[in-house]
Amino acid sequence: MFYRLSGIHHTNYVSDTRLYKIPADRNLALFLLALGLAAPFLVGSLYLNSYMLPWLVWTAAALGLNLVTGWAGQLHLGYAAVMAVGAYSAVHAAKYGLPWEFALLIGGISAAVIGSLFAFAALRVKGLYLALTTLAMQFVMDWVLTHSPAISGGSHASLQAPTFALLGQRITSDTGLYYVAFGWCLLVTIFMLNLRRTGLGRALVAVREKDYAAAILGVNSFYYKIVAFATSSFIAGVSGAILVATFFFLAAPEQFSVAVSIQVLAMVIVGGLGSIIGTYFGVALILLVPGVVNGLVAEGAGALGLQLNVESLAHIPNAVYGALIIIILMIEPLGLGKLYGNIRDYLRVWPFDQFKK
Amino acid sequence: MELVFLAELAANGALTGLLYSLFAIGLVLIYKASSVPNLAQGGLTMVGAYIVLALARDIGLPLWVAIPLAAVVMFGFGMGIERVALRRLAGRPIVMILMMTLGIDIFLRGTTLAIWGGTSRSVELGVGYDPLFIGDVLISRIHLVGAAVALLLFVVFVLFFRSRLGIRLRAIADDYMASWSVGISVERGVGLSWGLASIVAVAAGVIWGEIQGVDQSLSLLLLKGLTVAVLGGLDSIFGAVLAGLILGILENVGSTYLDPFVGGGSRDLIVAAVLILTVMLRPHGLFGRQDIERV
Amino acid sequence: MTQAPDKEATNILSMNSVEVLYDNVMLAIKGVSIQVPKGGMVALLGSNGAGKSTTLKAISGLLKAERGRVSRGEISFDGTVITGLPAQRRVEMGICHVIEGRRVFEHLTPDENLEAAAPLSMNRATLKTEKQRIYEYFPRLAERKNSQAGYLSGGEQQMLAIGRALMTQPRLLMLDEPSLGLAPFLVAEIFSIIKKINKEEKLSVLLVEQNALAALEIVSDGYLIENGRVVMHDTAQALKANSDIQEFYLGGGSGTNFHDIKHYSRRKRWLS
Numbered sequence: 001m002f003y004r005l006s007g008i009h010h011t012n013y014v015s016d017t018r019l020y021k022i023p024a025d026r027n028l029a030l031f032l033l034a035l036g037l038a039a040p041f042l043v044g045s046l047y048l049n050s051y052m053l054p055w056l057v058w059t060a061a062a063l064g065l066n067l068v069t070g071w072a073g074q075l076h077l078g079y080a081a082v083m084a085v086g087a088y089s090a091v092h093a094a095k096y097g098l099p100w101e102f103a104l105l106i107g108g109i110s111a112a113v114i115g116s117l118f119a120f121a122a123l124r125v126k127g128l129y130l131a132l133t134t135l136a137m138q139f140v141m142d143w144v145l146t147h148s149p150a151i152s153g154g155s156h157a158s159l160q161a162p163t164f165a166l167l168g169q170r171i172t173s174d175t176g177l178y179y180v181a182f183g184w185c186l187l188v189t190i191f192m193l194n195l196r197r198t199g200l201g202r203a204l205v206a207v208r209e210k211d212y213a214a215a216i217l218g219v220n221s222f223y224y225k226i227v228a229f230a231t232s233s234f235i236a237g238v239s240g241a242i243l244v245a246t247f248f249f250l251a252a253p254e255q256f257s258v259a260v261s262i263q264v265l266a267m268v269i270v271g272g273l274g275s276i277i278g279t280y281f282g283v284a285l286i287l288l289v290p291g292v293v294n295g296l297v298a299e300g301a302g303a304l305g306l307q308l309n310v311e312s313l314a315h316i317p318n319a320v321y322g323a324l325i326i327i328i329l330m331i332e333p334l335g336l337g338k339l340y341g342n343i344r345d346y347l348r349v350w351p352f353d354q355f356k357k
Numbered sequence: 358m359e360l361v362f363l364a365e366l367a368a369n370g371a372l373t374g375l376l377y378s379l380f381a382i383g384l385v386l387i388y389k390a391s392s393v394p395n396l397a398q399g400g401l402t403m404v405g406a407y408i409v410l411a412l413a414r415d416i417g418l419p420l421w422v423a424i425p426l427a428a429v430v431m432f433g434f435g436m437g438i439e440r441v442a443l444r445r446l447a448g449r450p451i452v453m454i455l456m457m458t459l460g461i462d463i464f465l466r467g468t469t470l471a472i473w474g475g476t477s478r479s480v481e482l483g484v485g486y487d488p489l490f491i492g493d494v495l496i497s498r499i500h501l502v503g504a505a506v507a508l509l510l511f512v513v514f515v516l517f518f519r520s521r522l523g524i525r526l527r528a529i530a531d532d533y534m535a536s537w538s539v540g541i542s543v544e545r546g547v548g549l550s551w552g553l554a555s556i557v558a559v560a561a562g563v564i565w566g567e568i569q570g571v572d573q574s575l576s577l578l579l580l581k582g583l584t585v586a587v588l589g590g591l592d593s594i595f596g597a598v599l600a601g602l603i604l605g606i607l608e609n610v611g612s613t614y615l616d617p618f619v620g621g622g623s624r625d626l627i628v629a630a631v632l633i634l635t636v637m638l639r640p641h642g643l644f645g646r647q648d649i650e651r652v
Numbered sequence: 653m654t655q656a657p658d659k660e661a662t663n664i665l666s667m668n669s670v671e672v673l674y675d676n677v678m679l680a681i682k683g684v685s686i687q688v689p690k691g692g693m694v695a696l697l698g699s700n701g702a703g704k705s706t707t708l709k710a711i712s713g714l715l716k717a718e719r720g721r722v723s724r725g726e727i728s729f730d731g732t733v734i735t736g737l738p739a740q741r742r743v744e745m746g747i748c749h750v751i752e753g754r755r756v757f758e759h760l761t762p763d764e765n766l767e768a769a770a771p772l773s774m775n776r777a778t779l780k781t782e783k784q785r786i787y788e789y790f791p792r793l794a795e796r797k798n799s800q801a802g803y804l805s806g807g808e809q810q811m812l813a814i815g816r817a818l819m820t821q822p823r824l825l826m827l828d829e830p831s832l833g834l835a836p837f838l839v840a841e842i843f844s845i846i847k848k849i850n851k852e853e854k855l856s857v858l859l860v861e862q863n864a865l866a867a868l869e870i871v872s873d874g875y876l877i878e879n880g881r882v883v884m885h886d887t888a889q890a891l892k893a894n895s896d897i898q899e900f901y902l903g904g905g906s907g908t909n910f911h912d913i914k915h916y917s918r919r920k921r922w923l924s
Contacts, residue, residue: 069452137633312471322462333446522772531759534717538748539768540743
């Protein structure tokens with residue numbers, strides 16, 4: 001009905017390794033792409049700036065974490081620290097007078113270098129112990145950030161980002177900044193979509209499933225772990241830099257604290273490990289829903305004539321955020337991506353599968 | 358530096374360290390029974406302290422009623438968390454289990470603060486604040502009380518794990534399938550460990566709440582508790598006590614000497630460094646058991 | 653719980669055309685029917701992956717831990733239908749399953765292993781005499797009762813696993829491959845102890861073995877399972893005399909060559 005499909009008929013390898021095996025999927029992706037491009041003309045600038053833009057940048061960042069956690073199976077609780085490295089290096093480079101293109105690149109590369117340090121922990125331990133090590137490394141990075149004024153920008157510990165510019169054009173309009181975020185997110189998405197079709201992607205999955213079984217099969221798991229961490233750190237670094245350049249406009253340590261690391265991991269897991277479309281859903285849910293619910297609670301309380309104190313209202317988003325993680329993991333541990341997949345599989349041959357039984 | 362000062366640092370560090378152990382024992386109990394690293398222990402500690410406060414302040418019960426009552430409530434609460442949230446994740450990848458406990462932690466923190474507000478309150482245990490001198494060494498009374506509670510709990514749990522129920526819990530920790538095969542209810546055992554850990558959380562919450570006030574900062578104990586638990590070996594209660602002592606002394610003495618060089622706040626750095634070094638050099642900690650992975 | 657027909661009263665266990673599904677899709681056994689007489693000893697023979705362990709898990713209720721379930725058929729123990737009961741309840745009723753691979757509690761001592769398996773309702777005095785009883789059957793365990801179970805030898809671990817099962821006061825003992833990876837003299841020792849327990853305590857035993865030769869020496873009846881179905885059921889004597897059994901499971905027989913075996917297997921598969 002929707003997918004117009006009655007079985008998958010591949011007659012050659014080229015068609016089997018196509019990005020979208022089903023035409024309907026490709027059309028859906030193209031539709032979403034068009035929607036993303038048209039967004040500035042469809043929604044108001046408030047929504048564009050405070051919802052769409054952070055959603056896209058965080059999605060790009062979360063995809064990077066999904067690369068290392070979902071694909072390569074390496075737990076990472078220090079992702080925000082890597083983002084911070086990228087953000088701070090890029091802002092410092094831009095302040096120094098370098099054009100933003102190079103500043104972003106420098107941010108990405110320095111994040112990749114520092115982020116690879118996390119990989120050395122991954123070479124030694126895995127699972128829970130890796131999670132704890134990366135968590136500790138996050139604390140160390142936080143500490144370095146807050147205790148070195150040269151990096152964090154003096155006594156106020158905040159660093160003003162210079163006006164964003166690409167190709168010599170200063171970008172200050174909401175629409176312009178949105179397209180920067182959109183472009184970066186698109187780039188990362190295309191990279192991730194194609195990753196699973198490459199040898200690198202398959203090697204990462206092999207390392208995730210059982211690293212030294214993969215090693216026995218001739219996959220150099222050390223090498224691939226470092227590649228995974230470096231690539232994901234690069235994405236983290238650029239995402240962090242873009243986040244500061246287009247959304248926060250100044251860099252502060254608490255933007256990249258341990259709570260943020262946990263938040264990005266929550267986005268990835270709620271979205272679904274190894275799922276790209278799921279990551280979009282996960283980020284939307286974790287980033288946007290708590291605020292929306294809080295608004296509803298405030299309104300509902302107002303309508304019922306209840307007095308909620310300001311402090312309670314301030315903490316409700318956190319409670320909702322935690323509850324979302326718990327509920328999604330209870331319903332489907334593989335996340336929203338899996339739920340989407342279930343619905344898609346159900347609809348794929350609908351209504352004809354009714355006759356199967 | 359003079360010797361008395363060093364002794365004082367070490368003694369107070371050791372006492373603080375035992376308070377970390379108090380927190381870490383909760384982690385160890387759950388890890389021992391189900392290999393679940395409970396990152397929600399900080400949240401549980403907060404809830405425990407807030408419930409004691411609610412019973413003592415808001416309802417007006419005397420503390421000696423409020424604390425045991427809170428322990429009972431929390432026992433049920435901990436078992437409930439295991440039943441509702443963790444049991445269905447058994448056998449799933451560790452990342453999901455970690456995320457679940459983190460989600461619970463965030464939820465508990467958000468909810469308690471939304472209900473009771475974030476203003477720091479004290480439990481008012483009635484332990485004096487006037488300094489106590491042992492020889493020339495100055496010691497905080499409340500730390501001494503807390504350390505005593507930690508040691509008491511340690512003894513209680515060591516005895517418990519020798520009892521028949523305790524042996525069953527250890528059996529569960531060893532092998533789920535074999536436990537089922539001889540009629541041990543693994544589910545109930547794991548639930549029990551959560552209940553016990555929640556009681557430990559009440560004890561930790563009350564003591565820490567007395568020291569630094571009952572507020573959000575209670576959940577920040579998690580990193581120190583985790584470090585102690587990992588250094589001790591994650592599944593060894595004795596390890597947790599010893600590691601607490603080590604970390605406490607190291608942190609107190611180390612930060613005093615280090616702070617002038619780095620401009621303060623080196624405590625967290627020392628803790629993080631100990632955690633990283635432990636995992637890198639000796640992942641199974643001082644007394645943890647080493648499991649062999651097979652291809 | 654319904655009462656099963658009277659004719660089964662002489663059987664402590666009876667399984668009627670039981671099917672087991674794993675993950676709701678994989679059919680592991682396809683209609684297995686087995687009877688174990690009271691106080692009797694029955695062997696379940698078959699090659700790897702034939703469905704022997706699954707059959708035992710269906711009886712002990714451990715299937716659930718591996719996401720399997722009984723999708724058809726009925727299992728009754730001593731006249732009571734137990735198909736849907738949880739594993740713990742079945743142990744209380746008197747079914748104990750010694751799982752494959754000597755899974756003792758490695759970080760506990762043998763003494764603690766035995767205590768862990770004893771029902772909590774058992775009082776201290778009984779516990780002590782029960783442990784004593786086990787140590788009498790397995791004197792080797794008594795010698796090492798305070799060392800860590802993980803460091804016992806393979807044979808000792810198997811003895812401990814059986815002893816641990818006996819602590820649950822079973823009326824039906826199910827053993828999954830007790831001979832796995834053990835030296836022949838140890839196999840003989842363990843089997844003779846099992847036989848002795850069976851005789852002295854009137855304990856019914858269901859034994860799963862690949863080592864058919866040793867198993868058929870001590871049991872009265874045998875079932876042969878292939879591809880999830882019972883393909884043969886007879887007395888131990890008759891089974892030992894059967895030429896097919898000799899050829900495929902006892903390693904004897906005459907005129908066997910590899911080509912014939914392959915041919916035979918292929919034919920069997922078409923038929924089943």
